[in-house]
Amino acid sequence: MSDETHKTGDWTEADLDLVVGDYFVMLAKQLAGQEVKAAGHQRALRFVTGRPGGAIEFRQRNISAALSLIGVPILKDFAPRWKLHDQLIDAVDRQLSARPTLIAAAMRPPVLFTAREPLHLVEGPPPAFEPEQLQPSPRAEQLIAKFDPAGRDHANGLLAEAGRAAVLAFEQRRLREHGRPDLADQVRPARPPVDLAGHDILSFKPTGEERLIVVKTTTGGVGTPMALTDAEDALWTTRPDVFRLYRLYDLGRELRFYKLRPPQAAPPVEAEAV
Template sequence: MSLAPTLGLRHRRGVGGVGGVGDVGGVGDVAINGKTWNEAEHDLVVGDYFVMLDKVMTGRALDPATHQRALRFVTNRSGGAITFLQGEISAILTLVGLPTLKDHPPRWDFGDVLVDAIDRHLTAKPAALKDLAQPPALLGRAAAPVLAEGAPAQAVPVRPSERTRALIARFDPADRDGDARILSRIGVAAALAYEQTRLTARGRPDLADQVRLALPPDDEGCDLVSFSRTGAPRRIAVKTTTGGAATPFRLNQGEEALSREQPEAFQVYRLYDVAREARVFRVRGARGAV
């Protein structure tokens, strides 16, 4: 089962008529410049976005103003048009479950030509995709990240286009994160510490001492065995990503079975942005969308 943000079915009107996400071309750029972006310009801005994102993820100094000036020079575009496009890049990376530049929140009026540019970049530089999904700095930490409470994902405001859905399927974040065993181990360790801290803070150090890793076959279908403040059992499946709260995930067969057999006890802990802010929210029960 794939748990993901509900994709709204509202359509937006843009250049060329009515369409969903990825159906219209460069709305922000058309409004500001009166002309659409060409392929080379898309590749320049996308490439620069990934350079900036790599600096952020590796803790190197980043001067956005310098990048902005360089892009204005090579594209002959206004700063506003470039900022619009960077927000559209953030939207696409959100859909494929990758980190984004927080100064450029998602803009959902992107076109398929921008989706193609991101596809070209990720295809040409598979190492960049791996380093964003499993940052070396995160994997090299001596201790698991400390988790903070995060908000559940909001629904994507419009439906993705067919081309966008093809990109999501090609770089499937649920499969990618699910296959990342090191990332999973980091997430489970972080969630274990989070549960112990939570119970201790709520006056139940006795229960905090009993939180443990799941032991198959008795605990099949979860990663952690924990408790509520009242002592009710919790069977927790931990799903970890370096992407945002909207990144989809899937339950495996054991988790699906446990969610049906013990719906009151089963919970998913969704860990996201673990290479930076490291946040978590809970999904209770067997069904529903994150």
Template sequence: MIASNALTGSDWTDREIDLIVADYFDMLSLELAGRPFVKAQRNAQLHDLTGRSRGSIEFKHQNISAVLYRLGMRWIAGYKPMANFQRALVDGVERHIARDPAVFENPVSAASSPDLQEPQPLFFEAPPVAAFEAVPTVLERIVRKFDPALRDARNRQLGKDGEERVFFAEQSGLRVAGRDDLARKVRWVSVEDGDGAGYDIRSFDPAGRERLIEVKTTTGHKQTPFLLSENERAFSEERPDAFRLVRLFDFARQPRAFELTPPLDRSVLLKAAIWRAEF
């Protein structure tokens, strides 16, 4: 056992960082699976291995949470993200994800996904306040390498499941409002007609006005970035009266949502994400 004050004020070594990052992801997997663990015991074990103080270990856990926040990942409850992005710690998180990409690509078992065969209420809340914060320089590489928006866009099943959830919720909401006639007219356009319309679902409000809904789904948190096609962006400008962007988040655990209305650049910072090359 190393004395508790032996390393006070010294930089963490790569070995120590790999130990605490691995321990963090192990605790995270237990939490996501609903399995109990005692943080104090884990902290004590890390202390025995590294000689770092309890406070130093907890602060590093919060630093790891801050990196995961930027990657659109869930973090351990109680370890609120603390933005102190040290290059060595960011590199440690990158090494861990590179060794086990599943923790980034699919952090929650598919078995925990909602049962989408039965209509369920969908709880909407206010969208996040637009801060338009730039990614810290020290995080630019890891965010490019593990882009949460690209991760979610590649997961076609996730996208389809999110659209299905909104489709059922729109029908259910209209029935509750006494508009069974409109509920029967709700169409899952992206499935029935294919992609390309600029929206996924054609629905209505109780007064009969069109709601042309583009659905964006993530297993990440509320502020996780997403990809928007040029066709979707252009359609939002063509039909600002009807276009609605529904963002589903925390989808694999407790799906929640918020809604954005045009002009979208009032709510999100739009950046070009792809270049078209022609001859």
């Protein structure tokens, strides 16, 4: 213990497992709606690892960054800190693989079963991603492939339906607020095979032009990877004038979203109508 108390060099595998495992204990409490007393956990970790609190918090924020790459909710007290090392990713992989029920709980937050109205959306700007989010290391790529956040979200029908309902209500409300209740009444889910393939919601600009909206929903954070289907990708390419992607994230906390559109659709001077 005394040797570790003064150690400031590389972390041992055992110490990383302790910190990562403790993070997941706190995360399980957060997902269950229980109070998380991070200070008490911090004191215990300082005692068992001999590491100072600042060094432990750095690792906890690294864990948040790793979880952001694989679409697992993070502890709200520990904002992601990038510059991930393979040894930390290895520990996250080991500890998360030993807790399959944690991902299951993260994918099915209570709000999916208790909400009687469409979930309320809070809009924000597209995020500015860190370099490691845009170009993960080979070891981080392995972690993403193993836990496949885009595939998990796509297969979660209940999650996808909640996201589509939230966007439908948002679009209807937006058009009514802009004095177009006539258009709000025409907003609806896509109807295959009558409608063009590759979108979820038919909506409109206040000026009357169509918007074909694809909705991608995750319980993970703003940086959770997503993927377009072949039909969505084709629509993105062939109809950039009407294609819009709504990325919903943090479902289970404050459900937020941002919009993306193909670069070809961007007007040269003025922003598009709301």
